[in-house]
Amino acid sequence: MQTHEARLDALRKQLAADGLDGFVIPISDEHMSEYVGAYAQRLEWLTGFGGSAGTAVVLADKAAIFVDGRYTLQVRDQVDGRLWSYESVPQTSVAAWLGEHAPQGARIGYDAWLHAKGWADGVAQALSARAASLVPVATNPVDAVWDDQPAPSLAPAVPHADEHAGKSAHEKRAEVAEWLGARGLDAAVISALDSVAWLLNIRGADVDRTPVALSFVLAHADGTADLFIAPEKVTPELAAHLGNAVRVQPREAFVPALQALQGRKVAVDPERAVAAIFHALEGAGAQVVAVTDPVVLPKAIKNPVEQAGHRAAQARDGAAIARFLRWIAVEAPQGAVTELSAADRLQAFRADTSLLRDLSFDTISGSGPNGAVVHYRVSEETSRTLEPNSVYLVDSGGQYLDGTTDITRTVWIGPDAPPLEVKDRFTRVLKGHIALARAVFPKGTAGSQLDSFARQFLWAAGLDYAHGTGHGVGSFLSVHEGPQRIAKAAGGQAGTGQELLPGMILSNEPGYYKAGAYGIRIENLVLVERREMAGAEGEFFGFETLTFAPIARDLVDVALLSAEELDWLNAYHARVRAVLAPQLDGDDLAWLEAACAPL
Structure with missing residues (x-):
């Protein structure tokens, strides 16, 4: 099997043969998809990077890979720093980097079937300062050197x-x-x-x-x-x-x-x-x-049938999550569960519904330091044991005909009590989650205006997280769906200016990540709904929480919660119990009752 160094060398030779001084390789396909088919995984084949967002630039004497804050740790684990420089987005960009590093008069190739026109115009403008040009290629040079490239799927529609x-x-x-x-x-x-x-x-x-x-x-x-x-x-x-x-x-x-x-x-x-x-x-x-x-x-604006389907899918999925969380609570402290075996067991619980069509994304199953990698993808090489007295983060979802789910839960693997720092960070994340869940806002409010609701308690302690707080979700479609988004508006991120409208489904997922130690995230899906308020001047909206699964009670520092926050958490757990209990029995039901007991 070719090494990534050999693949990079082969691409450089192909570029020279094609009369190009460089080439840009995104994670993309002809449809600008976030997740792409195996045939379009050119960046992973070339570099080893397995994230869902990134771009590489190859010149004759240097190469760079560009990722955002979600992948800062992952890219260093997967991509050889001897061959590639690591570049952070949005602090820099492909256009800015090429404007600085492209040779004078260079011909930089790109595949016009993999990039947006605005991107191409911006890069061409940056190159013009060096009398260089951006050249659309007739054939992608990566495809020319990728000997065992899979063919596009022919599965029936x-x-x-x-x-x-x-x-x-x-x-x-x-x-x-x-x-x-x-x-x-x-x-x-x-x-x-x-x-x-x-x-x-x-x-x-x-x-x-x-x-x-x-x-x-x-x-x-x-x-x-x-x-x-x-x-x-x-x-x-x-x-x-x-x-x-x-x-x-x-x-x-x-x-x-x-x-x-x-x-x-x-x-x-x-x-x-x-x-x-x-x-x-x-x-x-x-x-x-x-x-x-x-x-x-x-x-993005789900009709009543889609909304009802989502509720049914979430209730079904929540029961599978509850079974999994009980299994983790019993098995993991014994030291025999790995990140991979946990992800497999969770998929099996979902499959037991007989209605699961697929996962909605590769399960993020991160123990200890791996949990601090925001979009960590577990593999045979990286899988860790869920060690006793550690933090475990699991972000997962299912595809069902009636809805797409996405949920993150963070748990403490005993037997000892969690450290005070972990409880403090978890509770600050929870407070932000609750603040967003309880938000009431006027018509015309954009996702960027709500983002700080979820960050405020982390900010108060000098902490933050390097990802958005919420993304749209489809109906048996993409788990990341636009145009709505809850995130910082810095850098003109797509979707942050979109007003939130009744029927839109978003995630509510603040987090905290301590590099080399642990990660925390609490994620539910929410539905934008109208709020009738006495004396309200104009239309006001709020969120209906759609996701039902216990939130780790042993990680909550109750002293940090206000009376209103504690009421929300207890009411949420009462609803979890009401939704999930009819689907559970025996030890699973007993565990659920304890996990949802009032604090």
């Missing part, structure tokens, strides 16, 4: 029943057609995989942990659509579901279809459509209107 979707694909296409007509547009490019899936009520198995099918859609103002998808993926059942108003064409027909839109006004989302789509349309003489994909907001 399947209908997603209206009983789960809550709205037919015909109704959704009609709404997009109305949106186009109101703006005088002829068509919209729908290239994000979860947007395609939501619009046509289809699902797939082409990307691990996200039930989508590799495809593009052109939605037209007359309510019809063109679906570009590998023919092998289209079953008679899917064709019947799509009906006559959706024309099915092979993926190879997508670019010619774009080129046929000469003179038409076409909506394209600059955040979700790759540069190559813009190039094809502009090159053909189409009038491109850069605007957010019309599916994004309706997809």
